Amino acid sequence: MIGFNRLVSTNDTIFALSSGRPPAAIAVVRLSGPRAGDALKALIGRLPAPRQAALARVRDPVSQEILDEALALWFPGPNSETGEDVAELQLHGGRAVIAGVLAALGRIEGLRPAEAGEFTRRAFDSGKLDLTAVEGLADLIGAETRAQRRQAFQQLKGLLGQKAESWRQRLTEALALVEARIDFSDEADVPEDLVRPALDVARQLRGEIAEALAGAARGERLRDGLVVAIAGPPNAGKSMLLNRLARREAAIVSPIPGTTRDVIEVHLDLDGYPVTLLDTAGIRDSDDPVEQEGVRRARERAAAADLVLWVVDAGDPGVALPPGEPGQALWLVANKIDGMNSNNSNTFISDAGVHTFRISAKTGLDVNSLFEALAGYAAKSFAGEPSLVTRDRHRRALTDTQAALDRALAEGPAGREDIIAEELRLAARSLGRLTGRVDVEDILDVIFRDFCIGK
Template sequence: MSTIFALSSAPGPAGIAVLRVSGPEAGPALKALTGQLPAPRRATVAPLRRPGSAELLDRALVLWFPAPASVTGEDVAEFQVHGGRAVVRAALEALGGLPGLRPAEPGEFTRRAFLNGKLDLTQVEALADLVKAETEGQRRQATRQLEGELGQLLERWRSEILRALAHVEAAIDFAEDEVPTEVVAAAAALVHRLVPQMEEALQEAGRSERLRTGVHIAIIGPPNAGKSSLLNALAGREAAIVAATAGTTRDVVEVHLDLAGVPVVLADTAGLRDAGEDVEEEGVRRALARAELADVRIGVFDATTWPELDERTLTALGPDDLVVLNKVDVRFVPEPIVCSRDTWQVSAKTGQGIRPFVQALEGAAQARAGMTEEPGLTRARQRDALSDCVAALRRFLDGGPDAELRAEDLRLAARALGRITGRVDMDELLDVIFRDFCIGK
């Protein structure tokens, strides 16, 4: 196995930069630059010198982690140097000049941790999520998965399936001996208990995925209802153009928000009306398409036209969507109810009513995202594999008298769970997963 090195902290000027080395030549590299091998897992300040010339590069905090007690399971050395570009460049050049060392590929440190059993594949994905986390909800979800909660749940299910498989195979191998018929029945009872748990996890998967990728909210309504003004009020900045001319918004305008720890993608769309030109007609088509795909829709109506409401907007709203009457600074409507829904009266211009509406919007976002303490599936590939597992278990339960075919269904179910944690069929998948990592992770 080659020895790799990289800058593990963010590039660019900083107070501290962290350089990491992993592999069999990590110890010799540490000695070559500092003249010593410090005590394991103890931070030591040492001069960092260019090998061959003894030129002082920096005074660094160095750490030594002998295998297997390291993040990658290999010998690991870390150099914490001052974060100026010249210092970092000189240290990397010094490492690159040592025999047996090469620059790391993106995600290669984490890949080695996985291959050496330090992380399962769900933890690898959680590490990528933690690096990219922007909200408290995303951080908490990624941290729980990184601690191994999801992997432990999947391994517990897999162990139960293998136990059921052992019962069925015993009935096959000892068919002519005295193997109680209750053995296969016990296996079926085990599977009966597992399937509802897995199906519940699949039902919750969409919420966990939304917490990772963001809840999509579309603002829809007729022209000049104040959709762009509402977007700007929620974003706290001028993200969309506001004008008195109908049809100003032609394309979808997006802003990213943090609503009570939930990442939200808020989209302002074109006004819904019979367009008079091709460009505006395309904007209306995109607005309807975005509304259909959104997790939450906000229907915005003009309070000055009450009780006349745009039918196209009403038709696009679902039972759990939110309704807003805007421009209440011009006209306040006493106790309005739109289609049996609570209706929020706001003025995007003055800010009146915005705070209670934001609280309602936070509740809607949290209801659609996986804000829970339970481990959940966070990726489509995890959901697909668990669906394959459930399908195989269903075939086992519905199977006929052929015990060998039923045993194969249990093997397929266990293999499907193994794909989630990284136990089987991994080569092509690993290339895809680690491609998204930065160099140094």
């Protein structure tokens, strides 16, 4: 079992509210551990048939006061989510009901409230989920759009984990060949050439890993969403445009230049693809230290964005484009075209040489074409099969594996067998770290940190 480096025992029975913030129609309280069955009996007087919902009065075990009427479920281990005995109560989701039931559970010997992520941690410790599936679970709960949900579900179902595990097994077999060659090198009946087939396996694996890595950038970006920054000179209507695209009054709009200071962030779901839209301070020189800081933040966030919408007042004779970052898309948005007639249109804007939109954030005129272009841009960025590799951690484990395979391959069939064996071992170890089979103490806390209590 993987060590649990907190000051709590893994043998305790844990409980928590696993559903969202009350009040709500229903609240789910879960228990996991050796005393889950006893605790359920203490509350409802019996143990329901395994995996069948039972309607039951929930009583305080000491005072016998009725706390609620609930659905109770009983999942004896190991066929449960955590692998331990698990009990679940579906209560009415009122604050006092929940508080009463949690307090009653807390008074039962051997029970304690769960730490954040502890149910999932137990599922991992009992081998129910590998580490990539744990990450998939976190992503599924965090998923805000259809594309994120699909990718997270695939991860939760262990697609990357299974692939990594099968690669690791093939490597172990290849390693056995090389080791046989080393151990029995002076015996006559060991075939001469065991190293060559082992290296063939290494070469094949290398190709398959490269294929999985090809979608990595897309997979990682899908978790975070594309970042689109609205930037430009003060008073151009950036905040009004953000509000229009977000369909709510997220940012303050005013005729005073220099209104926006902090970066305002809204999350959009564009046809299933996640986009984080940023409104930033109008860029200009200022003596006001607060505005200066706003401009600094605006520049920083715009520089890191995937796409910049450079918003200008279409009637402003002095429009100019920003320098732009290498590899970054920039669209020019000429705003405030309402009330303008076509003959005072700015020639700079027509000749800017970048993708240009003429809109009115105020009336909404042609904002739709910008919206559709954004959706198209997102769809193009995420086109293709859901990626297996969705995190920096996965990418690093796989590139480490490839590097070790490369070093083994560089030795060649006539190379030193001990070096080849060592590199194959290292490659297998990197794959083991990916699924959490080996050597993961240091990363567990980082991964489980993302989880909340009750998960």
